[in-house]
Amino acid sequence: MAIHDPHSFPGRLIVVEGIDGSGKSTQLSLLQTFLVSEGYDVSFTEWNSSPIVKDTTKRGKKKNLFSPTTFSLIHATDFADRHERSILPPLQAGLIVLADRYAYTAFARDAARGCDPAWIRNLYDFATRPDLSLYFKVDIDTAVARITGGRIQLKFHEAGMDLGLSPDPITSFRVFQNRVLEEYDRVADEFGLTVLDGGRSVVEQQREMRKLVKPILKGLRRTHAPRTAPASATLHATGTR
Numbered sequence: 001m002a003i004h005d006p007h008s009f010p011g012r013l014i015v016v017e018g019i020d021g022s023g024k025s026t027q028l029s030l031l032q033t034f035l036v037s038e039g040y041d042v043s044f045t046e047w048n049s050s051p052i053v054k055d056t057t058k059r060g061k062k063k064n065l066f067s068p069t070t071f072s073l074i075h076a077t078d079f080a081d082r083h084e085r086s087i088l089p090p091l092q093a094g095l096i097v098l099a100d101r102y103a104y105t106a107f108a109r110d111a112a113r114g115c116d117p118a119w120i121r122n123l124y125d126f127a128t129r130p131d132l133s134l135y136f137k138v139d140i141d142t143a144v145a146r147i148t149g150g151r152i153q154l155k156f157h158e159a160g161m162d163l164g165l166s167p168d169p170i171t172s173f174r175v176f177q178n179r180v181l182e183e184y185d186r187v188a189d190e191f192g193l194t195v196l197d198g199g200r201s202v203v204e205q206q207r208e209m210r211k212l213v214k215p216i217l218k219g220l221r222r223t224h225a226p227r228t229a230p231a232s233a234t235l236h237a238t239g240t241r
Ligand code: ADP
Pocket: 018, 019, 020, 021, 022, 023, 024, 025, 026, 027, 146, 147, 150, 198, 199, 200, 201, 202, 205, 241
């Protein structure tokens, strides 16, 4: 079976999932600020950030050298490295680990790129099962509007351009991310991810996220006294949608 059963580490593992533009990073960052202000020690890790694969990924992406299988193996290598260095040690030390994307990203994206779902699950068999996995579900129009609103061009792989679906990045993004969305639905059912409506305002989602996180913090040691909430940790801060 892919992904181990609930772990026995003193820490807590919270992961966010969703297609690009779903708003998961925004929510995780707000949660981090909140948890720190509540007195918890927090460690953050994100997808594809391990130094051991960085250069290879950069070079391979630039020249579009990777087949879906190689891409999948590189992501699994990144994950294995971070799992050992950045996820397990803080969990063993009693910290809250926040992960921006987890193995579920591979289950959804690599399957959308044509890799065999059973093969991908087997690759990530060593992964610790999170205490809470939140899936921010948005439709493609919302994701495209957010991404193109914030920057000029869609990234090549994020738009699935390596698959030759369309020469137009936005069309390619729509087709590819629709496939990813279908896979995410399957993954959410299979692994019991908690589905949140990512189309709502930042504030509404953050409120729900904190409600969902609260029960899993029971019994967790705080390392410092809660601070008086700074503006960034409150949900009425001006400018926060
Ligand atoms: P992801 O990590 O899922 O790719 P981000 O959190 O980076 O998404 O958000 C993508 C863009 O959408 C950013 O410009 C962000 O400010 C904006 N955004 C995030 N959440 C919302 C929301 N609920 N409503 C409107 N815009 C949002």
